[in-house]
Amino acid sequence: MQSFTVHTGLVAPLERENVDTDQIIPKQFLKRTERTGYGECLFFDWRFDAAGRPNPAFPLNALQYTGASILLTGKNFGCGSSREHAVWALRDYGFRAVIAPSFADIFSSNCVKNGLLTVALKPEEINTLMARASADRLNLKVDLEKCEVSTADGFTAKFTVEPFRRMCLLEGMDEIGMTLKHDAEISAYERRQRV
Amino acid sequence: MPARTLFEKIWDNHTVCAGPEGSTILYIDLHLVHEVTSPQAFEGLRIAERKVRRTDRTFATLDHNIPTIGNRMVIDDPLARGQVEALRHNCREFGVPLFDLEAPEQGIVHVIGPELGLTQPGATIVCGDSHTSTHGAFGALAFGIGTSEVEHVLATQCLVLKKAKTMLVNFTGQLSPGVTSKDVILALIAQIGTDGATGHVIEYSGEAIRALSMEARMTICNMSIEAGARAGMIAADQITFNYLRGRRYAPKAWGEAEAHWKTLHSDPGAKFDTTIEIDATRIAPFVTWGTNPGMAAPVTGVVPDPDRAANESERNGIRRALEYMDLRPGMRLEEIPVDRVFIGSCTNARLEDLRAAAQVIKGYKISKGIQAMVVPGSQQVKRAAEQEGLHTIFRDAGFEWREAGCSMCLGMNADRLQPGERCASTSNRNFEGRQGAGGRTHLMSPAMAAAAAVSGHFVDIRKWQYKT
């Protein structure tokens, strides 16, 4: 798994709440058996019109957000389906972090497994950043070691990440390998519980 | 021992050991697998040269991608076919039992688990699918996981987790006639929002819940995820035991199992992080008007006015939803006309659901121009319904009678809405494009969807003239 320590990048604002994983990656792209190549399908129905042309009103299609690697959005991002394809699509498109007031549970757990950092900030902080990112190109530094988001001109905001998730991300840990180190305990549990 | 909640009891019973940084390594009793979220997990095992730890606790079925009509062994879509074949191949290679398309047990993963008696009180159950919360109706801890976690469970039969918070939702009083468990859960989500239970495991309790059948309880737990909950659960009782007894995978040492299950309830005085009380007597039949399951109202109500929203972001959300749904503020919900009706999905395609819908349409024809279909949740449901003659009632009324699968709940197969089509659906998600790009979904109970097929618009089922 890819680790996450510090990342600096351009912010793309997506000013919507409750963005569900059906929007992040629609069902027609879930039929593949690989983990890669989903970036082109990210936000497909919002990004493209029925004829497949880029929708000029969608932020990711704007020139000023080309190359964005940090997505800034509304509360409850990633709700709905458990499809990890949503995270694969965000990563494949080039996002390293998503910043929002809150995230859905399965989505944030999927993010950790793929080195995508979810940063929950206060609604006021989100509003400040949203206004700035909508007006102009905004670069942010996301520092997981310090648990801090900052700009070059002095904006800073602290965030918290559950300790186990933070460790997994910082170390890019192979979680299965880690659990398998407890093989003896798992076997003992199976004997004890007769399972 | 201090008073514990049902969730805490199951958690304690399944703790293998502490993991790093305050996490817990939790044992998983049952792992259900389907074709869409598993190929990359099996591939991961293959690359790392790992095996499936418990092939006796892992069961696979085909449901999301498959045709519900015609010769199901022939799948035209090459990508869907590839995924189906990948699951067959993976199950063979790793020794996982598969309920394939021609198997009498095949069906939607969350319908067949309970039917086969695999779903049991007190168990930990996972599947790479968010609606795994369905199984919580049996007093199990059941939740959806992503593909990386599917791989983790295949390899270790465990997950590394942080304990969730707990929420008690207590319903006082009884439901009124015509009001179903679908209305109960839609009413709850409308009240607390689609993120109202994020980070929590919900336990449902109270008189109204106790009176429900297992099938109705599954509908409620199924949609817990639409309130953002990690899982939903209902303590097992005599209704649960009666449902399970004699099913294929139900415990053979029944007396011992039942005695243990009887201890699995929240102790008096157990502390929940959040508690909500709802007066069940006041719940009306609900329909959704927007693009998430929280955008719902009593069928007697009207489409909301964005200008009366509590704040700017809510106003924008409603505006966007009404634009997508092509609805005007103030419109009466009963006036909204429909083009399609879908009775199916893991929320509402069990025998009881089909019976309720059939009772409504008996003696009626569906309205002109409407296309309506019934997709049973499993082959077993389909056979049982046919034995009762329900398929004849549906066909006589003008419904299509299909084979079991997820079908138009998510439209991964050919069953899809066309852009602009409006559908009365018994499924669980009304997200933009969920049932087909540009399609407009309204969620409701099976009886309400059936009545909409006949009337051509939404109706208050409490006023329905049954012909029996």
Ligand code: SF4
């Ligand atoms: S019926 Fe719908 S919600 Fe249920 S498992 Fe299938 S796709 Fe998911």
